[in-house]
Amino acid sequence: MSTTVTETVTSPTVDIKEKYSYDKLNAYTHPPETEADLPWSELVTLDLEDYGRPGGKERLAKQLEHAVHHVGFFYVKNFGIPHEEVDRQFTLAKNFFQLPVSEKENAADYNGWRRPGRRIMSKGIDNVEIFNFPKFTPEFAGKYNYPDLLNAHMSEIEKFQRELHANIVLPLLRLFAIILELPDEEYLVKQHTFDEKSEDHSRYMIYHPRTEQEWADANYGKGGGHTDLGTVTLLFRQPVAGLQILGEDGNWTWVSAQPGTVTVNLADTISHLTGGWLKSSVHRVVAPPEDQRSFERTGLLYFARPHNKTVLTPITDSPVLQKAGVHPRFDREVTMEEFVRAKQTMQLNPDIAAKRWAESKDGTVELLAGFRDKKYKE
Template identity: 50%
Template sequence: MPAKIIDQYDHVPETKEDLDWAELITLDLGLYEQPGGKQELVKQLEHAVRYVGFFYVKNFNISQEEIDHQFAMGREFYALPLEEKLKYHSSSDLERGQYNGYRPAGHRMLGNGVKDNVQVFNIPKFDGQHVRQQPAVVQDRIEEVEAFSRKCHTEVVEKLLRLFAILLELPDEDQLVRDHQYDVPGEDHLRYMHYKARSADDNSKVGGLYNPGHTDLGTVTLLFRQPVAALQILNSAGEWKWVRPQNGTITINTCDALTALTGGLIKSSIHRVHAPPKDQAHLDRLGVLYFARPNNHVVLDPIPNSPLLQRLGLTQNTFTELGQHLTTEEWVKVRQTQQQRRKVTSTVSKEGKYSYAPKDLEILPGLHAKIYN
């Protein structure tokens, strides 16, 4: 039986509010195959990854039609009745740090009686290790979903990994690519993410935030253009800046595993999700994201054969200082287990500062997650 035809996805208009936008560089991946192009991109990239953790890419060989079709599938999934979506949810999986499938809104308490307003549906990469039942809207188009997932990896992630390798002066620019192979077991995944608009009163109770300041746990995160303004980053001056949606770009942020591998050289970007501005406050926010992580077996110690890291003395990281030599698989499990706890002890001050009991933030003995207020 042929798959049901999905209507075209139409993005909502961008905000007309005068927001304090972040100034981020845009890498033109069209330069990547040109003579000297990689070196030019590395020059542009270095400051962004060392001090900001966010940048845009353009000309990445994924069409807007392909992207919009993923948004349309996300829309169709979230339009399903809750009882249907819950067939793909397991609270016991979340407690064990397993995060693929569906997570309903309200799983976590933000504070002051307000629960989170985000639904998440994660589709693991197609490495043969994550066989799962999928809803019909996904299963009927599973080849298209896999093709999109693989293109995120080969057209964007692998190119960025080669640029990082050049930045680190590694002897082989494919070294990091070999640690992030798509068909080797790993925790990369595609995500459809839905934030439900909520009342101004509820927003005020939680400091106007949908998600407080945090870092991501993998290598890089790809956020496809989302015109509902909500993403904010913390700059080096300690100021929160809005991230502008730019046509024809993907927003990229660098994450914890990459920070660990580089001894802190590459910054794990601090970001949060704020309630949208007034002219978009009534809109739900649908996102399409791809999360890239090192393969499960990769040990997250600082890369030993980077001349740059050796010169700078960046031979330790947060894990090794505790005597830990975590694999990616171990890190993802302990971090996700901490992230999925129901934080019933959270409080939010009138100034919007979030506080949690230490036990709720403990990842490992001696290592606690940070909430950036």
């Protein structure tokens, strides 16, 4: 179950391609897995190889129903992207973060490079460095000045992003439609077409090692519980433990690195579109176990979102949602574009966010049109 993708970006010059060919880059290798005895999450693994077989979608939807309603996290495997292609993306991420600051600096808003130390966390600052690639669509063409390392491989980066959307995101949206018993299996797909304007993006991400004192100052990352703001987030296997899920029982469990899988979590938008029936998972990244704290934790992610014009009211054609009696989460019609801007105002302006949380009397802050964000148990 794979999709052929057409590349559209301009080819780099021969000199750039030669200078940054993979045989000249520092190859990425996964750090060793932890030997710590941790409370691991028990997550469903969907085998997307079954998707195209007779009755396969229905079997996968049945397997997925509990996870998307109660957990918000699961794994997928056999998604049609060769292991070598994934490894090359990790190698590009590793080499990008090793570039001098002068090459990484970028006139960016949400996309492009974001240096570590932007957010205050307890008494410390964050150790996270990020590079976001917007969707490869006309509205973003030429907007960002990428370093030569990335320009040399941009056609491959685009191909990878489009494959993630076609091979994982769209099949999952059809499974969600089946679970919701929608009369049109393509209902959610039509709100997530790649070429329509939306804020999907792929990401290279790195958590830099900290000293024990720095981890203590940052409360070991325990205050970072959050939900993502889109439809689904895809996270490629990363052996350095740190990702935790808040369960319905109020306990945090660790997400393990399963070979050959992508970890998927549901996010706010798909929850808004179902009145909360599909669960936007609460998660955080905490200090790794002691035997992994000296390693960098490199992330390779894709964030899928609906079209900017999508109105975030519960789907009316779902018998499942009708039976559950779900209600809108906003007190007026809110578009995806409005919700993204409101959420990013909090994410990208730590002073504004800190002030609003400090003024909160009940541990929640109104984000937009009556919908309130909240802080989660440490």
